[in-house]
Amino acid sequence: MTVSTPTTEDGRTGLHRIRTEPGRALLAFDFDGTLAPIVADPRDSRAHPGAVAALSALAVHVGRIAVVTGRPAGVAVEYGGLDAVPGLVVLGQYGRERWEDGRLTVPPAPxxxxxxxxxxxxxxxxxxxxxxxxxxxxxxxxxxxxxxxxxxxxxxxxxxxxxxxxxxxxxxxxxxxxxxxxxxxHGMDKGAALTALVGEVGAASVLYAGDDLGDLPAFAAVEELRATGIEGTKVCSGSTEVAELAERADLVVDGPDGLVDFLVELAGALDA
Known part of the structure; x- marks a missing residue:
């Protein structure tokens, strides 16, 4: 099955490693603007209708699925219906909070x-x-x-x-x-959260998808991990509001619709 092709050599290498060794892959995603469409009131945000099914289809193949978001972890789980995704880890508040297997860990607020x-x-x-x-x-x-x-x-x-x-x-x-x-x-950013999770799960490859300026540290982390031998692919859930992320991405998709299509393609390729 054909999967959308990254425009960079590093991105293609990362995606190839995910496809050939999925059990050691970490796939991580922002929530708003990536798995969920942007809405006028963030309290009305809900996951794309196909997101949970696509993530669940991938979860049976890859080492770990994660959501890394600025939202409180429990809110992202509730708004996204993410508790239906097997083995999912949600890192909320840029990594300060963690939801996994129905358990929420929250440190004291500064x-x-x-x-x-x-x-x-x-x-x-x-x-x-x-x-x-x-x-x-x-x-x-x-x-x-x-x-x-x-x-x-x-x-x-x-x-x-x-x-x-x-x-x-x-x-x-x-x-x-x-x-x-x-x-x-200070010290809360998606790059640090992603790097720590890669080390925790022993990932050999990582894909990160985001849409906003807050995702730039995660893109930087993918680039730094490549230098250590961990292959990586950066995906931008494109928008007209934020161009900086698209310029750094290996693959740009058309918002949450395009991301879900890409995930369905990838799951189909792994099924095959």
Whole structure:
């Protein structure tokens, strides 16, 4: 069965290793924009209708399937129906949380998050944040969304510097995304989470698929792992909003629809 072909030699090598030695492969995915379409309100996000079936079909062949997301791990499992995927690991909050076999492990939230939580309402009011700006409290991180504002880009520009200042005072890092700015603890990123999981499962190859700026560290991790002999393929769930990821990808697919098609193709090839 034909599988979509990466445009880079490294990407093709990585995918070939996955196909020829699937039992030692780790396949990891972002959630929003990758396994789930982007929606105006993240609370309405749900997995693509074909995502769970495609992941389940792959799970019987590959060493491990993982989801690495900025969302709380339990929320991603609930919104995605991911508990139906055999052997799945979900690393939430950029790797701070872990869900596996129905068990959720969550460390204490950093103090700086509480400081931001208390300061944000007054700050947004003082700035005159436009209608449609809203705050998502992730317990271990705070995200400010502007997608529902009349001019999302202008709203994001208004908030960018003040949020960076607030993050610095609270000892947090700033993570930009698609019409969102997230304030979260330092040391939380998808690259570190992915690298640790590769080592844990003893993977010989890794595929990572994402759609946003927060996925760049995971792409960088794949590139670094290649230098250690672990083959890797970077897949971008393409969008018109974020070009940086597509430029680094070995394969670009057409959003969650295209990613699910690719996963179905890959599962079919492994079945064969």
């Amino acid at each position: 103090a700086g998050v509480a400081e931001v939580r208390d300061a944000l309402p007054g700050m947004l009011q003082d700035l005159g944040a436009p209608e449609g700006t809203w705050v998502e409290d992730k317990d271990h991180a705070i995200a400010v969304h502007t997608r529902r504002a009349a001019d999302p880009e202008a709203a994001l520009d208004l908030l960018r510097a003040p949020l960076a200042d607030l993050a610095e005072r609270a000892g947090l890092a700033v993570e930009p995304g698609r019409m969102v700015i997230e304030l979260r603890p």
